[in-house]
Amino acid sequence: MPAASPQAPRPRSGNRRDEAARLAVLHAADDLLVEHGFGALTIEAIARRAGVAKQTIYRWWPSKVEILLDTLIEDSDKRLPVPSKTPTAESIRGYLRNFARFLTTDPAGKVLLALIAEAQHDPQTARSFRKRYFDPRRDQERDMIAHGIEAGEIAPSLGPDATVDALLGPIVYSALMGASVPDGLVDALVEDLLTSPLE
Amino acid sequence: MPAASPQAPRPRSGNRRDEAARLAVLHAADDLLVEHGFGALTIEAIARRAGVAKQTIYRWWPSKVEILLDTLIEDSDKRLPVPSKTPTAESIRGYLRNFARFLTTDPAGKVLLALIAEAQHDPQTARSFRKRYFDPRRDQERDMIAHGIEAGEIAPSLGPDATVDALLGPIVYSALMGASVPDGLVDALVEDLLTSPLE
Amino acid sequence: MPAASPQAPRPRSGNRRDEAARLAVLHAADDLLVEHGFGALTIEAIARRAGVAKQTIYRWWPSKVEILLDTLIEDSDKRLPVPSKTPTAESIRGYLRNFARFLTTDPAGKVLLALIAEAQHDPQTARSFRKRYFDPRRDQERDMIAHGIEAGEIAPSLGPDATVDALLGPIVYSALMGASVPDGLVDALVEDLLTSPLE
């Protein structure tokens, strides 16, 4: 009835995948990362915290990175949507500010930074991260810029892809270096990069 | 001439620190990172490869990160100097192009990316990286921009610090995502960000 | 059917303790002690020789001494039984001769000597040795003497406990000093100590 108090052990599942176990793993991974850092994010610790057998994790996820990707994709779809219609300089600036906030404040931002980091250490992570997170999102961001150009809202001197790098790069770079990202930086980037020098 | 053939074991040092052992460790760490990735970079593996006892590593370095920092600092001082005099848009573009090349091509660039990554995973690494590498270099980069402004060579719309982020961020971001960094991106960044919109 | 050739790796166990691993450890420890001495008896060497992970040893035994105690108890129950019924001077002499043979000839005797030795070096070993081996066996030996007295078979001038020391002490002492223990010594001890001076 009261749905899984910590005392009463989650009921064993039977022969279908146990959704409660899946969620317990995702939350445990998220919590461990935020609370104790990537170093504490071991399969053993996740299993311990989730109250789940290691084998259950290995059965459904090939690595801890995939667990993080699951949480990241879900969270960033929810809290960091790419504006898809009416892409104006204004809405783009809004996205960038949200992106900066996400990276520096949101717990899910820690997950993104951790995955960017882990992708440097491990090629399989790099592949999976690009395929499941980065490439789809980059496509949306590129489209955002491209549509803005088509609509005459913006006139960057760089191509859409390079423009995305030029806008997001500084934000990510600052966040990686542990610095905050002031709104002024975002505003100035939008000003300098999205407005044609001829205007 | 005779000087340490590979057969003849490196002469034991005695009372003072053994420079040969120090270099062997630095090179082993560098090589392992480049050849087999950060995952293979264990103290045991470094010791094995360098032909050095683990204790010798622990005696002189508090962590493998510090070993990498030693190599990075040495290499980037050598191969990625920040232009200190006559900072013109031209020389700044040269530095940025060199930076892009360093990050994407130079083995030491892998070290830098690995350290940026590891700094996300471990706060102590973050501290050490900032203190020993990032902060001093950032100071030089900021000065480069500031002197350029004073000399009237450039007129960015952002402050010196933000300008550095805006220039380096996209390069780092692209490299982190595994992309190459075309000269065109660098040139356009310089064009858009260093030249006053009024000119 | 052919049951674990050396090539075919021992089948992994699963949930329950692996009896094959347990035996492999006991035999490896025994063999190493006999072949290369106590100095070669390291946990690493036992694990290596048994084809077992160190952790498997640490999981089940708190120290290498306990491994030796396991083998000693099993072996001495089997090959050095204390005569429990009809304790005559004759049967006691038989036990003492067997004891001398065990100490000087039987591989398990080396284990006993090693444990007596290690008990001098380490209090925890001393405790464990007394509790698991010495005290129970001493109880049996004392009973043997006491029953012999009750039955009128022997009439030692010392109490049962001291009689045990007086009989076993010289044998152990000789063995510790690397000397053989001639039957004559045993016989004379029995003659002098178990027979009442009045007879």
Added chain:
Amino acid sequence: MPAASPQAPRPRSGNRRDEAARLAVLHAADDLLVEHGFGALTIEAIARRAGVAKQTIYRWWPSKVEILLDTLIEDSDKRLPVPSKTPTAESIRGYLRNFARFLTTDPAGKVLLALIAEAQHDPQTARSFRKRYFDPRRDQERDMIAHGIEAGEIAPSLGPDATVDALLGPIVYSALMGASVPDGLVDALVEDLLTSPLE
């Protein structure tokens, strides 16, 4: 005059062997054994405690066992002399009582027990222990018994060597097992073993 306060470091020696260093090593080894057990008796610890360089120890002693032998020989010559003249049952009993006291109470007794133990673990120790300590002392003890027989003071049924084993064995055995050695045991051994049954 005040001779080496702990603050003022012992003066460096120069060309000749430094007697102060030698004594410092012997005392440090002794103290460490008594205070912290054989396990704490490492060359490093001895050097640390003695305020001496490791090399100084290795220069003069081939192993820590030889250090202990040095102290043991000196101490037992002083505090456990074998009665050399007028060996009566009485003086022999006195020696045995002293021996029991030495083993169970005297710090040097700990050294003897430790060496007996270590001799079981290491053949080189066994050789050195026999040659430097056990054999010479055994010679004296055998002579003691033999002279007593010649003088008609005692009439053991065993030969001199076996008599020594029969007398000392129980004492050593009890001490090794951590038990005290009551005077009664000694007296009874003397009574039973040194007096001819015919008397």
Added chain:
DNA sequence: TATTAATCGAGACGGTACGTCATGTCTTTTA
């Protein structure tokens, strides 16, 4: 009176073993 030679404290060095931890695979038991 210098020089030589041995000793000393100090401590770096290449190693081995320690006892702990996480990995990913496996098996048993329960539902």
Added chain:
DNA sequence: TAAAAGACATGACGTACCGTCTCGATTAATA
């Protein structure tokens, strides 16, 4: 068939000592 439990082989962790070595200083005997 899934899941909890947990044993297993593997291998890295960071620490402690091992025994060897080289240093610079000290001090006594030799030249």
